[in-house]
Amino acid sequence: MEIKRYKSDILFIVVTILLGLIIVFSSKFIFNGGFVEDKLNRGVKYYKAEVVAIDKEKLQKDKYIDDIELGYQQIKLKVLDGPYINQEFNVVNNISRLYNTKVKQGSEVIAALYFKDGEINDISISSFKRSQVIITMGVLFLMAILLVGGFRGLKAIVSLIFTIVCVIYLMLPLMLRGISPIWASIIVVAISTAITLILVAGINKKSLVAISGTLIGVIIAGILAYAFGVWGNLSGINMSDAESIMYISENTGLKIKGIMFAGILISALGAVMDVAMSISSSIFEIHSLNKNMSIRDLFKSGMNIGKDIIGTMANTLILAFAGGSLNILILIYCSNMSANRLLNLDIIGTELIQGLAGSTGIILTVPVTALIASYLSKRKNGNRTRIKNKKKFKVIKNENR
Incomplete structure (x- = not known):
């Protein structure tokens, strides 16, 4: 009886995965209009980069807000992907209250490259690179479910992923349609x-x-x-x-x-x-x-x-x-x-x-x-x-x- 019960559970999991894949591949038939043009970021491309060196920085503490520094940094930035991989650029990193991305040597960031007439016109730091943090947190979350829930935890993960697939690949395309x-x-x-x-x-x-x-x-x-x-x-x-x-x-x-x-x-x-x-x-x-x-x-x-x-x-x-x-x-x-x-x-x-x-x-x-x-x-x-x-x-x- 125990083996039969697990067989039925495995069958449900397989059916759920197949249904999720069908929804993913069918979403383009529901709405295939592509992405809407981003007018605000026209002519801007984003790449992973690393701060190789900080040549100069002039920072001072904010008079009114704790843990905030204002000023600028002159840094050397190395692009880690895309057509400009391994190329280094001198960048001025302006730091304000709203855009407060203070970096140090070795910091991984997302660089915004501004193009004009096909050439790089300006470079700035868009944000810190946080994808590895999110992935690590996600893995810990899944491990916690599996360790505590066992086989039921596996079913919970499958149902969670299926729900996410339904929202992204079914509900949103239907709404855009x-x-x-x-x-x-x-x-x-x-x-x-x-x-x-x-x-x-x-x-x-x-x-x-x-x-x-x-x-x-x-x-x-x-x-x-x-x-x-x-x-x-x-x-x-x-x-x-x-x-x-x-x-x-x-x-x-x-x-x-x-x-x-x-x-x-x-x-x-x-x-x-x-x-x-x-x-x-x-x-x-x-x-x-x-x-x-x-x-x-x-x-x-x-x-x-x-x-x-x-x-x-x-x-x-x-x-x-x-x-x-x-x-x-x-x-x-x-x-x-x-x-x-x-x-x-x-x-x-x-x-x-x-x-x-x-x-x-x-x-x-x-x-x-x-x-x-x-x-x-x-x-x-x-x-x-x-x-x-x-x-x-x-x-x-x-x-x-």
């Missing part, structure tokens, strides 16, 4: 939820309940966000980076209205999925231990468990949005705005509706999942009871004969 962002996100949510929960729990009624609860909870969050967004005249056009999004919309089929709500559906998915699976698994486990419990008693047990979950989950998305908007919160806190202006800012309305709609979806997932799980667990038991009763009836009938 002109499909409503809300419908595109619902499609991705449905596919990702089904694959993830089937990988975690297999094909059974427990995973079916969790999938149903997740979809209903996420859709509730989306409906609330859309309804209150329309009521508050928040279409998503006033969000951050709106100007860049509008430029992309001009050159593709992207529909700006609905992007904010699509973001809510995706951001709420993980937390809602977690709650739905926890409630579903708990109720089926309770039923397996005490099959005499009624649907009502199972529902009450699920709600009691859910109340404990709600205590922590209610803050999940609110804190996530607050953390992502911490700079904005600091600016607003220090701006000395009047209550009338503060409470009616576009960005405040957007952030609050995102957080509240997502958290409401998480909370309402509890009773919905508990109700479905209670009903399906008892229905399964009832069907078995009828089968047993039929077998007993046949035995008695034969004895009478």
Whole structure:
């Protein structure tokens, strides 16, 4: 039985990987418009480089901000890739409050080469080279999942990668093709939820309940966000980076209205999925231990468990949005705005509706999942009871004969 169970898990993993590859190769047929021309960086190319030497530097500490130095550095930069590999250039690295990239000998950076009439006109340091840091952190993350989760950790990694593939190679191409962002996100949510929960729990009624609860909870969050967004005249056009999004919309089929709500559906998915699976698994486990419990008693047990979950989950998305908007919160806190202006800012309305709609979806997932799980667990038991009763009836009938 153990070998068969692992065989089915491996089969699900292989199917998931194949489905992910199909989505990747099919994305170009959904949208194949290529990249939108970057007007701001026209004539600029970026290459890896290393600081070979610092010939001169004139820096002084900022009078008002700690750990900030202002001034310039005269450095010798060696390009590490591209057509100018191993070539060295003398560069002036200007350091200001906004562009504070202070380097030292041996620092790996990303160099911006500015071209005019096919020739290098200027060179500057764009940023430090951080790709190796991100890759290392990613490897540690995957190793932690595998070490703690074992084979289930492997399934979690596969489902995570599949979700990322769905967002990048399915949802975004659909949106750029002109499909409503809300419908595109619902499609991705449905596919990702089904694959993830089937990988975690297999094909059974427990995973079916969790999938149903997740979809209903996420859709509730989306409906609330859309309804209150329309009521508050928040279409998503006033969000951050709106100007860049509008430029992309001009050159593709992207529909700006609905992007904010699509973001809510995706951001709420993980937390809602977690709650739905926890409630579903708990109720089926309770039923397996005490099959005499009624649907009502199972529902009450699920709600009691859910109340404990709600205590922590209610803050999940609110804190996530607050953390992502911490700079904005600091600016607003220090701006000395009047209550009338503060409470009616576009960005405040957007952030609050995102957080509240997502958290409401998480909370309402509890009773919905508990109700479905209670009903399906008892229905399964009832069907078995009828089968047993039929077998007993046949035995008695034969004895009478």
